[in-house]
Amino acid sequence: MKAAIFKGPGMVEIGERPDPVIQEPTDAVVRVVLGCVCGSDLWYYRGESAHAVGSIGHEFIGVVEQAGAEVQGVREGDLVVAPFIYSDMSCPHCLNGSTISCPAGGNFGNGTIDGGQGEAVRVPLAGSTLVPVPGSEHPDAVLRSLLALSDVMSTGHHAAVSAGVKKGDTVTVVGDGAVGLCAVLASRRLGAERIIALSRHADRQKAAREFGATDIIEARGEEAVQAVLDLTGGIGADAALECVGTAQSIATAFAVARPGSTVGIVGVPHGQLSFAETFFRNTGWRGGPAPARIYIPELLGDVLDGVIDPGRVFDYETDLDHIADAYRAMDERRAIKSLVRVGAL
Amino acid sequence: MKAAIFKGPGMVEIGERPDPVIQEPTDAVVRVVLGCVCGSDLWYYRGESAHAVGSIGHEFIGVVEQAGAEVQGVREGDLVVAPFIYSDMSCPHCLNGSTISCPAGGNFGNGTIDGGQGEAVRVPLAGSTLVPVPGSEHPDAVLRSLLALSDVMSTGHHAAVSAGVKKGDTVTVVGDGAVGLCAVLASRRLGAERIIALSRHADRQKAAREFGATDIIEARGEEAVQAVLDLTGGIGADAALECVGTAQSIATAFAVARPGSTVGIVGVPHGQLSFAETFFRNTGWRGGPAPARIYIPELLGDVLDGVIDPGRVFDYETDLDHIADAYRAMDERRAIKSLVRVGAL
Numbered sequence: 001m002k003a004a005i006f007k008g009p010g011m012v013e014i015g016e017r018p019d020p021v022i023q024e025p026t027d028a029v030v031r032v033v034l035g036c037v038c039g040s041d042l043w044y045y046r047g048e049s050a051h052a053v054g055s056i057g058h059e060f061i062g063v064v065e066q067a068g069a070e071v072q073g074v075r076e077g078d079l080v081v082a083p084f085i086y087s088d089m090s091c092p093h094c095l096n097g098s099t100i101s102c103p104a105g106g107n108f109g110n111g112t113i114d115g116g117q118g119e120a121v122r123v124p125l126a127g128s129t130l131v132p133v134p135g136s137e138h139p140d141a142v143l144r145s146l147l148a149l150s151d152v153m154s155t156g157h158h159a160a161v162s163a164g165v166k167k168g169d170t171v172t173v174v175g176d177g178a179v180g181l182c183a184v185l186a187s188r189r190l191g192a193e194r195i196i197a198l199s200r201h202a203d204r205q206k207a208a209r210e211f212g213a214t215d216i217i218e219a220r221g222e223e224a225v226q227a228v229l230d231l232t233g234g235i236g237a238d239a240a241l242e243c244v245g246t247a248q249s250i251a252t253a254f255a256v257a258r259p260g261s262t263v264g265i266v267g268v269p270h271g272q273l274s275f276a277e278t279f280f281r282n283t284g285w286r287g288g289p290a291p292a293r294i295y296i297p298e299l300l301g302d303v304l305d306g307v308i309d310p311g312r313v314f315d316y317e318t319d320l321d322h323i324a325d326a327y328r329a330m331d332e333r334r335a336i337k338s339l340v341r342v343g344a345l
Numbered sequence: 346m347k348a349a350i351f352k353g354p355g356m357v358e359i360g361e362r363p364d365p366v367i368q369e370p371t372d373a374v375v376r377v378v379l380g381c382v383c384g385s386d387l388w389y390y391r392g393e394s395a396h397a398v399g400s401i402g403h404e405f406i407g408v409v410e411q412a413g414a415e416v417q418g419v420r421e422g423d424l425v426v427a428p429f430i431y432s433d434m435s436c437p438h439c440l441n442g443s444t445i446s447c448p449a450g451g452n453f454g455n456g457t458i459d460g461g462q463g464e465a466v467r468v469p470l471a472g473s474t475l476v477p478v479p480g481s482e483h484p485d486a487v488l489r490s491l492l493a494l495s496d497v498m499s500t501g502h503h504a505a506v507s508a509g510v511k512k513g514d515t516v517t518v519v520g521d522g523a524v525g526l527c528a529v530l531a532s533r534r535l536g537a538e539r540i541i542a543l544s545r546h547a548d549r550q551k552a553a554r555e556f557g558a559t560d561i562i563e564a565r566g567e568e569a570v571q572a573v574l575d576l577t578g579g580i581g582a583d584a585a586l587e588c589v590g591t592a593q594s595i596a597t598a599f600a601v602a603r604p605g606s607t608v609g610i611v612g613v614p615h616g617q618l619s620f621a622e623t624f625f626r627n628t629g630w631r632g633g634p635a636p637a638r639i640y641i642p643e644l645l646g647d648v649l650d651g652v653i654d655p656g657r658v659f660d661y662e663t664d665l666d667h668i669a670d671a672y673r674a675m676d677e678r679r680a681i682k683s684l685v686r687v688g689a690l
Contacts, residue, residue: 092580093604098627101604162629235437250620259438259446262631269624275595275614279633282443284507286607286629 003118004323006056009047020122025070028126030062032342034147035116052111058084059150060116073127080130083292084151089128099291131296144311145303153310156182158290163239163264167191174253175243176204178313178337183241188212228256247271257283314339348463349668351401354392365467370415373471375407377687379492380461397456403429404495405461418472425475428637429496434473444636476641489656490648498655501527503635508584508609512536519598520588521549523658523682528586533557573601592616602628659684
C-alpha cells in the first residue's frame with residue numbers, strides 16, 4: 001500500500017509499506033479515509049524531536065475493512081474515529097481515564113506501527129480503541145470534524161478540562177495553532193463566558209473568533225500578560241490554557257492565571273519553571289497528552305449534532321501523493337493544519 | 346508587652362514590643378493564649394530564608410481584648426483562632442478562596458506586624474480574619490487542636506484538597522513533619538482508604554499511625570518510590586501529598602503519583618522540576634500557602650466534635666520566657682512542633 005514514510009528531518013515522502021493484515025485476534029484493519037499532519041509531526045519534520053524512520057501520522061478516520069475474531073464494538077464497514085494512541089480500556093490506568101499510560105497501548109505512526117498518513121492501518125486492540133460513528137452518510141464538513149477528534153480537538157478539550165474550565169469562566173488561551181483554536185472551541189463548549197486568545201496572525205484571529213474568542217491580544221510576553229490583567233480588572237484568568245510548549249508561552253500562561261487557578265498544559269513543554277514562581281500564588285498545572293479515547297464519544301455527539309465544528313482548523317488539503325506539500329505548508333506557516341485525503345468513504 | 350524577637354539566624358529571644366493598640370477601626374487587639382513555632386520559622390532560624398528583625402510567629406489562638414468600631418463578627422471576650430495571614434474576605438481573590446493573595450492582607454509576625462509568639466497581637470481586618478470559637482470552656486487538648494488550625498492543620502488539609510483526595514483513595518504523604526502528619530489526618534478525614542506515610546523516625550511513625558496512616562515506608566528516594574509502587578500493584582497513589590519542599594521529596598511525590606493524578610504541594614518548594622518528567626504521565630500539581638481562613642470554620646467543627654485532634658502534633662511545650670528552647674527543640678529535631686503557652690484562657 002501507499003503510505004507516507006518519514007526518512008529524516010525535512011523528508012516525509014510517499015512510499016510503499018506492506019499491506020496491513022490481522023496479526024492478533026484483537027486487531028482490525030482500517031482503510032483510511034482522511035488523515036492529517038499534527039503539530040508534533042512538525043517537531044519531527046524540523047528535527048526538533050526524534051522520530052524513527054518509517055510510518056508516520058497518528059490521526060485518522062476510516063472504514064473497518066477486516067476485524068479480528070476477538071474484536072467487539074466495531075464491525076466491518078463501520079466508519080471509525082481512531083484516537084492517536086491505542087489502548088485496552090480495561091487496565092487500571094485506562095479505567096482511571098489515563099489511556100495514554102495503558103501498558104498494552106502504543107502510538108500509531110511511530111515508524112513501525114502503521115500511521116494515519118497511509119492507505120490502511122492495522123489497529124491493535126481495535127475493539128477498545130476505535131470509536132464507531134453512527135449513521136452511514138456524512139457531509140464532508142462532518143468528516144473533517146470527526147478527523148479533528150482523533151487528536152487536535154481532544155487535545156484542546158484536554159487543555160480546558162485540565163484547567164477546570166466551567167460555565168461563566170474567563171479563559172485565556174496561549175497559542176493560536178490548531179490546538180489553541182480547538183482549546184477556544186472547547187472552552188466555549190464548556191460554557192466559558194469570556195475567551196481571550198493570544199494571536200498575532202489575522203487568519204488565526206478570525207478562526208479564533210469563529211470558535212468563540214471574545215477578545216484577541218496580539219502582544220506577547222510581559223505585554224500580553226499586562227493586557228490580560230487589564231482585561232480582567234487585574235485579577236487574571238479563571239483558567240489559562242497553554243497550547244504551545246515554549247518557555248515563554250508557559251511563563252505567560254502561569255502569569256495570566258489568577259491565584260488559585262490551574263494552568264492546562266497540552267503543548268509538549270520545553271524548559272523548566274521554578275516552582276517558587278507559582279507556589280505563592282497557588283497556581284497549579286495539569287495536563288499532558290490527551291486521553292482522546294475517553295473524550296471522543298462525548299465530542300462526537302456534539303459534532304454530529306452540529307454543536308461544534310473543529311474541522312474548520314484544516315485550512316489546507318492535499319492527497320497522499322502530495323504528503324510532502326502537507327508538511328511544507330505547515331512548516332512554512334501557510335497552513336494552520338493540513339488535511340490529507342486518502343480514500344473514499 | 347513581652348514578645349519573641351527575631352534578631353537573626355539562631356537568635357530568637359524574649360524581648361519587649363509596644364503594647365498593641367487599635368490603629369484602624371477594623372483592628373482588634375487579641376491577648377494570645379497559645380502560640381507555636383512553624384516549620385517555616387525554622388527556615389528563618391536556620392538562616393535558609395530571610396526574615397526581618399522584630400516580631401515573629403504567625404500561629405495563635407487568643408481572646409479578643411478590644412475590637413475597633415467597625416469590627417463585625419467577633420466581640421470582646423471571644424476565643425478566636427487566627428489564620429496565619431489576615432485578609433478582607435471581600436476582594437475577588439478572597440471570594441475565590443485565595444485569601445493568601447488578598448491585596449489588603451498580610452502576614453503576622455513579619456518583623457513589623459505583631460507575631461503570635463508574643464503576649465498580644467493587633468489584628469488588622471479582624472472581623473474578616475478571626476474565627477470565633479463557640480462555647481466558653483474547652484479542655485486543653487481542644488485548645489491545642491484549635492491552635493493547630495491556625496496553620497499546620499489547614500496546611501495539611503490544603504495538601505489533601507489540592508491533590509483532590511476523595512473517599513476510597515490511596516494516598517501517599519511525603520514528609521513526616523507536623524504538616525505531613527496533619528496531611529495524613531486530613532486524608533483520613535476526607536475518606537482516604539489507604540494512607541502510605543514516608544517516615545523514618547519511630548515517634549513520627551507512631552503519630553502517623555495514630556492519625557490514620559495504614560502503611561509506613563522508611564526508605565527514601567528511588568527505594569521509597571519502588572516501595573509505593575509495590576504497595577499499589579505498580580499503579581502509584583491516587584494522590585501524593587508533598588509536605589517537605591526539597592528537590593528529592595518533590596521528585597519522590599511526582600514519581601509515586603499515578604498517571605493522571607495531581608500532586609498536592611505545600612512544602613515551600615526548592616529547586617526545579619522538568620515539566621517533561623511529568624507531562625507524559627499527565628501528573629499535575631496544585632498547592633501553595635493554605636487559605637487557612639477558608640478552611641478553619643469546617644475544621645473547627647470537627648475539632649469541637651472530637652472528630653480530629655491535630656493538636657497531637659505538639660510534642661514539646663514551653664512558655665514565652667523560654668521561646669529560645671522552643672526553637673532549639675525543633676532545630677535539634679527533639680520536637681515535631683513546639684507549643685508556647687502565653688496566657689490564660
